[in-house]
Amino acid sequence: MPDTVDFTDIRVSEDAIEAVEDVLRGGRYVKGPVVERFESAFAEECGVDHAVGVSSGTAALRLALQAADVGPGDDVFVPGHTFFATVSPVLSLGANPVFVDVDSETYTMDPDSLADAAADAENPAAVIPVHIYGCLAEMGAIRSIADEHDLFVLEDACQAHFGDRGEDVAGAAGDAGAFSFYPSKNMTVAGDGGMVTTDDPDLAREMRELRNHGRDDAGTHLHLGLNYRLDETNAAVGIDQLERVRDWNERRNAAAQRYTERLADVDGVETPTEPDDAFHVYHLYVVQTDDRDGLREHLDDRGIGTGIHYETPAHRHPAVEDRTDPDTLPVTERLVDRIVSLPMHPRIEDDEVDTVCEAIAGYLE
Ligand SMILES: Cc1ncc(COP(=O)(O)O)c(C=O)c1O
Missing domain, CATH: 3.40.640.10 (Type I PLP-dependent aspartate aminotransferase-like (Major domain))
Structure with a gap:
């Protein structure tokens, strides 16, 4: 077993x-x-x-x-x-x-x-x-x-x-x-x-x-x-x-550092910022790019699953949409069409991260 x-x-x-x-x-x-x-x-x-x-x-x-x-x-x-x-x-x-x-x-x-x-x-x-x-x-x-x-x-x-x-x-x-x-x-x-x-x-x-x-x-x-x-x-x-989560967090963070290093020289993709004094536990690793949907399709064709968190910002869902002028949230509004979540979990291997980064570079460069 x-x-x-x-x-x-x-x-x-x-x-x-x-x-x-x-x-x-x-x-x-x-x-x-x-x-x-x-x-x-x-x-x-x-x-x-x-x-x-x-x-x-x-x-x-x-x-x-x-x-x-x-x-x-x-x-x-x-x-x-x-x-x-x-x-x-x-x-x-x-x-x-x-x-x-x-x-x-x-x-x-x-x-x-x-x-x-x-x-x-x-x-x-x-x-x-x-x-x-x-x-x-x-x-x-x-x-x-x-x-x-x-x-x-x-x-x-x-x-x-x-x-x-x-x-x-x-x-x-x-x-x-x-x-x-x-x-x-x-x-x-x-x-x-x-x-x-x-x-x-x-x-x-x-x-x-x-x-x-x-x-x-x-x-x-x-x-x-x-x-x-x-x-x-x-x-x-x-x-x-609870006894394992800190180790998993370390692994998530290490995978994120690798993504960020590998993507540093790829034009057209913005990697997430980890504040200097923070330990980011990377529930998700989210990058930004102009042609988000094209990139996702390219990755999907190569068997790399991605996500969007979230496709619609909270203030624009019908349950609340009449309360907020979207123009008052310019950063949120800009993010929504640009974000894409790359594969992230505690067991992701270095070569899997590298494969994703190469596929991204192949599309954007
Ligand atoms: C930011 C955030 N808030 C609240 C929740 C709600 O948690 P749950 O699904 O356990 O109700 C989630 C998760 O789904 C979340 O990601």
Whole structure:
């Protein structure tokens, strides 16, 4: 029997499979000790006091906002350049997503754009910087603006497990941090799952209640909560993944450095910027080029799969499109037709990276 099982681009180890079997044989599937162990280990690894296991990254975002009393009429600042799940929890609480632009080099929230939007807003309440593709947003500048306007800072760290920038670690750099364990992420639970991190004991307690029908330990329903729990089987896989994710992040980062070196002399392709003081965990390796669709076709013909993250910026989806003038987000709008995600996973080999780079050079030169 092999000692690992392929699971999308991640590996679920035999140890994890045995841990899942133990849970199944033990008969306790929810609200048990394995989730608690996973939460403690995750909090320690992240450097925060509390981690709350939940059913998805979307649930993590929603519970943190709800526990912070974000509700109808509140303005919540989100980048236009993100997956729509950053926005849907805001809408689901009746709050108002206000879209801001991103930095042209790191693709993360532009603090100047945030400062302008916060100054113009009627009811500024929260900001969700997204550590897109695995690069931390400029949290120091974002926290200063948040202090000025009394904003709750919720990191969307769904793509950035254990990335850092300066003194900041993903999930420990705001009032709360939301993580996803969806199978394609840097670590998974072999299914859907998420985690919310915070140093605030009251916020953590309320999120624990909200994920479990809004109940306290005595069984009283204090708030409108639904079922956002993480299962014991998923937590068993998560504990094992947590021990491996830093190594996988190193491999992703090494593959990214190789891409960037190999593509440095190829005209017509812009490689991603990794800030000097950052450890970028490269959930995705995204380059920019003018003829994006032509390049993708060329790579596809050579058996090289690529992606676009994301084809439509968040502010232009029909659920929200009447709220934002796209001209106010020029960087986001420019990126959308130029970005292409190259193959990236922890097991990618040097020669595979080289093959992709040669194919790109062959098309552009
Ligand atoms: C930036 C971002 N935010 C939120 C989410 C939502 O996570 P999930 O799919 O676990 O609900 C994801 C992942 O899908 C994501 O990439």
